Amino acid sequence: xQEIILHRTTPLNEAQKRAGAIFATIxxxxxxxxxxxxxxxxxxxxxxxxxxxxxxxxRLRIKGKDALDxxxxxxxxxVIDLPxxxxxxxxxxxxxxxxxxxxxxxxxxxxxxxxxxPQTTPRVIEWLDLYTFGEDITVEDVTEETTLLSLMGPxxxxxxxxxxxxxxxxxxxxxxxxxxxxxxxxxxxxxTVSYDLLxxxxxxxxxxxxxxxxxxxxxxxEALNMVRVEQGVPRYGREMGEEFNPLEAGLNSSxxxxxxxxxxxxxxxxxxxxxxxxxxxxxxxxEEGSPAIATHMEVEGKDVGVLTSVVDSPLLGHALxxxxxxxxxxxxxxxxDVRIGDRLTRGRLIELPVVL
Numbered sequence: 001x002q003e004i005i006l007h008r009t010t011p012l013n014e015a016q017k018r019a020g021a022i023f024a025t026i027x028x029x030x031x032x033x034x035x036x037x038x039x040x041x042x043x044x045x046x047x048x049x050x051x052x053x054x055x056x057x058x059r060l061r062i063k064g065k066d067a068l069d070x071x072x073x074x075x076x077x078x079v080i081d082l083p084x085x086x087x088x089x090x091x092x093x094x095x096x097x098x099x100x101x102x103x104x105x106x107x108x109x110x111x112x113x114x115x116x117x118p119q120t121t122p123r124v125i126e127w128l129d130l131y132t133f134g135e136d137i138t139v140e141d142v143t144e145e146t147t148l149l150s151l152m153g154p155x156x157x158x159x160x161x162x163x164x165x166x167x168x169x170x171x172x173x174x175x176x177x178x179x180x181x182x183x184x185x186x187x188x189x190x191x192t193v194s195y196d197l198l199x200x201x202x203x204x205x206x207x208x209x210x211x212x213x214x215x216x217x218x219x220x221x222e223a224l225n226m227v228r229v230e231q232g233v234p235r236y237g238r239e240m241g242e243e244f245n246p247l248e249a250g251l252n253s254s255x256x257x258x259x260x261x262x263x264x265x266x267x268x269x270x271x272x273x274x275x276x277x278x279x280x281x282x283x284x285x286x287e288e289g290s291p292a293i294a295t296h297m298e299v300e301g302k303d304v305g306v307l308t309s310v311v312d313s314p315l316l317g318h319a320l321x322x323x324x325x326x327x328x329x330x331x332x333x334x335x336x337d338v339r340i341g342d343r344l345t346r347g348r349l350i351e352l353p354v355v356l
Contacts, residue, residue: 007025007028007029007030008028008029008030008056009029009030010029010031010053010055010056010147010204011055011147011201011202011204011205012053012055012147012204012205012208013030014205015204015205015208015209016032016035016053016218019035019212019218020035020036021033021034021035021218021220022034022035022036022220024221026056026118026221027056027117027118027119027237028056028118028119029055029056029118031053031056031220031221032053032218032220032221033220033221033222034220034221034222034223035217035218035219035220038220038222038223038226039223039314040217041217041218041219041220041222041223041224042219042223042226042227042314043314044153044216044217044219044223045152045153045190045192045217045219045223045224045227046153046192046227046314047153047154048153048154048155048217049151049152049153049154049155049156049158049159049215049216049217050151050152050153050216050217050218050219050223050224051149051150051151051152051208051211051212051216051217051218051219052149052150052152052218052219052220052224053147053148053149053150053208054148054149054150054189054196055143055146055147055148055149055204056118057115057116057117057118057143057148058115058116058117058118058120058121058124058141058143059113059114059115059116059141059142059143059146059148059198060112060113060114060115060116060121060124060125060139060140060141060142061111061112061113061139061140061142062111062112062113062114062137062138062139062140063110063111063112063137063138063140064135064136064137064138065136066135066136066137067111067112067137068080068081068082068107068112069135070128070131070132070135070137071090071105071112071114072259072260072262073131073260073261073262073263074092074127074128074131074262074263075090075091075092075093075103075262076090076091076093076246076254076255076256076262076264076265076268077089077090077091077254077255077256077259078256078259079105082105082107083107084107084108084109085107085109085171085172085173086106086107086168086170086171086172087104087105087106087107087170087171087172087185088104088105088170089102089103089104089105089170089253089254090102090103090105090254091103091246091251091254091255092124092127092263093245093246093262093263093264093267093268094242094263094264095263095264095267096264096267097245097246097264097265097266097267097268097271098241098242098243098244098245098264099240099241099242099244099245099246099249099251100120100123100124100127100242101116101117101120101123101124101236101240102117102234102236102240102251102254103115103116103124104170104185104187106170106172106185108172108183113183113198115148115196117235117236117237117240118236119236119237120236121141121143125139125141131263144201145200145201146198146199146200146201147198147199147200147201147203147204148196148197148198149196149197149199149204149207149208149211150187150189150194150195150196150197151194151195151197151211151216152189152190152192152193152194152195152219153192153193153194154193156193156194156195157193157195159211159214159215159216160175160184160195161175162175162184162195167186168186169186169187169188170185170186170187171185171186172184172185172186175197177197177206177207177210177211178206178207178210180199180203180206180207182197182198182199182203182207183197183198184196184197184198185198189233190224190227190228190231190233191227191228191231191232191233191353192227192231225309225311226311226312226313226314228309229283229309229310229311229313229320229321229322230311230313230315230316230320230352230353230354231352231353231354232250232281232283232322232352232353234249234250234251234281234322235309238293238308238309238322239281239308239309239322239324244324245267245268245271245277246268247268247271247272247277248277248278248279248280248281248324249281250280250281255268257269257272277327278326278327279305279324279325279326279327279330280324280325280327280330281308281322281323281324282305282322282323282324282325282330282349282350282352283320283321283322283349283350283351283352283354284297284307284320284321284322284323284325284336284347284348284349284350285313285316285318285319285320285321285347285348285350286318286319286320286321286338286345286346286347287318287319288318288345288346289319289340289345290310290312290319290340291307291310291319291321291338291339291340291345291347292307292310292340293307293308293309293310294306294307294308295307295338295339295340296338296339297323297325297336297337297338297347298336298337298338298344299329299334299335299336299337304325304326304328304329304336305323305324305325305326305329305336306323306324307321307322307323307338308321308322308323308324309321309322309323310322313354315354315356316354316356320354321347322352325349329349330349331349332349332350332351333348333349334348334349335347335348335349336348336349
């Protein structure tokens with residue numbers, strides 16, 4: 001198992017300092033929390049064009065004729081016939097159907113690019129190795145030698161010279177920035193239009209600077225988290241992990257219910273077929289106060305769930321949380337009580353994404 005190094009930095013660290021980044025340690029990485037104006041960064045991501053550094057996400061290069069077959073046997077979605085230039089979102093699950101990680105698998109032609117969550121790369125490599133028995137497959141962690149940038153917002157496609165209608169979700173194409181040829185993948189990672197750009201570590205600053213110069217607004221984790229929660233997108237370490245199953249997290253689009261066997265399939269299919277999912281990820285709006293993460297929700301004094309993420313939502317004008325709510329109470333409009341300090345505050349379950 002690979003050693004986890006705390007306080008890692010990305011190749012864009014110096015460029016971000018020059019842009020006024022305020023850093024925080026997130027998932028073991030020093031990442032920009034903001035660039036001085038969180039609301040401006042949020043508005044760019046929502047209504048204009050924002051650029052962010054996603055280099056903390058793991059990147060694996062997988063080669064060998066059995067690579068797609070192995071991933072197909074280990075994960076929830078159909079991967080086996082993934083064509084070149086296309087991608088798929090799929091989940092590694094344990095024998096008990098719990099989430100190891102949500103992966104993005106892209107067929108680059110001669111190899112697969114697999115993008116993991118920031119803190120899960122060693123676990124993903126370990127899991128793949130555990131189920132490799134003589135197959136023709138090699139797995140290489142290329143996180144340190146590459147960078148991953150995300151360009152998001154309704155104006156993002158114009159910066160890249162791409163037609164968003166022509167590039168499907170998880171589709172890949174090649175573009176040129178500053179005479180640098182690089183792959184771009186449409187990911188819509190936070191539930192809005194977005195493109196991930198893969199560069200070498202040495203190319204990162206030139207690409208970043210060119211997009212900033214063209215008018216993209218650098219966005220930090222605080223603004224991106226606002227968008228994520230408003231869109232109801234789960235994050236590893238908050239709404240995803242081995243204490244949750246994919247159906248609880250609402251990750252049905254990353255599951256094939258008709259493909260062949262995979263690790264954890266029996267549990268996932270049984271939960272889906274017999275409607276046995278015990279809790280669901282929901283949005284909870286609070287018009288007064290802002291509760292803390294891990295605060296429990298109550299209905300008539302009975303514990304019905306727990307909050308996993310909380311932001312001040314610009315769309316709503318007050319606090320918005322994500323949380324897991326017991327199925328018996330997981331309906332939009334349901335009111336719940338949470339404790340803020342020594343008093344109870346009422347929240348209301350809402351549908352996600354937030355649409356006004």
